[in-house]
Amino acid sequence: NSKVIQTPRYLVKGQGQKAKMRCIPEKGHPVVFWYQQNKNNEFKFLINFQNQEVLQQIDMTEKRFSAECPSNSPCSLEIQSSEAGDSALYLCASSPTQNNNQAPLFGEGTRLSVL
Amino acid sequence: GDSVTQTEGLVTLTKGLPVMLNCTYQTTYSPFLFWYVQHLNEAPKLLLKSSTDNKRTEHQGFYATLHKSSSSFHLQKSSVQLSDSALYFCALTHMSNYNVLYFGSGTKLTVEP
Numbered sequence: 001n002s003k004v005i006q007t008p009r010y011l012v013k014g015q016g017q018k019a020k021m022r023c024i025p026e027k028g029h030p031v032v033f034w035y036q037q038n039k040n041n042e043f044k045f046l047i048n049f050q051n052q053e054v055l056q057q058i059d060m061t062e063k064r065f066s067a068e069c070p071s072n073s074p075c076s077l078e079i080q081s082s083e084a085g086d087s088a089l090y091l092c093a094s095s096p097t098q099n100n101n102q103a104p105l106f107g108e109g110t111r112l113s114v115l
Numbered sequence: 116g117d118s119v120t121q122t123e124g125l126v127t128l129t130k131g132l133p134v135m136l137n138c139t140y141q142t143t144y145s146p147f148l149f150w151y152v153q154h155l156n157e158a159p160k161l162l163l164k165s166s167t168d169n170k171r172t173e174h175q176g177f178y179a180t181l182h183k184s185s186s187s188f189h190l191q192k193s194s195v196q197l198s199d200s201a202l203y204f205c206a207l208t209h210m211s212n213y214n215v216l217y218f219g220s221g222t223k224l225t226v227e228p
Contacts, residue, residue: 004158031213033214033215033216035216040220041153041202041220041221042218042220042221043218045215045216045217048213048214056213091158091159095214097214099214101164103151103161103164104216105161106151106158106160108156109158
């Protein structure tokens with residue numbers, strides 16, 4: 001079964017702590033996305049990569065998050081200083097190309113709780 | 116800007132009945148539409164993707180037709196099953212945004228015996 005692997009499944013942090021999550025994209029998928037899904041199930045796009053290069057990111061990600069997709073290593077998303085409002089499901093997705101008829105494949109997510 | 120609207124937040128149906136979940140979108144670009152289904156504590160999974168204008172696309176008993184004239188991509192099924200209970204998201208992308216998806220707010224479908 002093709003899969004995007006995300007670790008850990010659950011992450012609990014205190015306010016101000018760093019929170020890091022990882023993603024192994026589907027084999028052969030050089031395009032990787034991170035989304036945040038809040039408790040109301042709303043999706044927010046955070047950042048995407050093609051290989052190691054950032055394609056797009058939102059302002060919040062640029063200021064408070066650190067993300068990378070090094071070659072031969074899992075991609076990662078790290079919140080530098082966690083806030084209560086960061087509590088959410090963080091979903092990684094990957095795609096074989098930037099072509100729009102290739103639907104991204106999602107992982108099961110990392111559920112972050114910030115106490 | 117780009118956006119997707121799903122008007123029903125919650126839909127509850129009896130097994131065997133038909134369902135239609137609404138999805139309309141707004142964009143100035145040529146759109147690609149998807150339906151994703153998310154079961155509890157699972158990854159969102161692709162259910163359907165749009166084809167050409169006015170062409171129906173089908174998968175696992177679900178079907179949808181992209182209508183550019185009305186900016187819609189409604190999801191339908193003729194007979195729902197208990198296992199169809201899940202969250203359904205309509206998502207939009209286009210050529211100018213690196214395949215980033217704009218999601219609707221989702222519809223929670225509950226199928227009762």
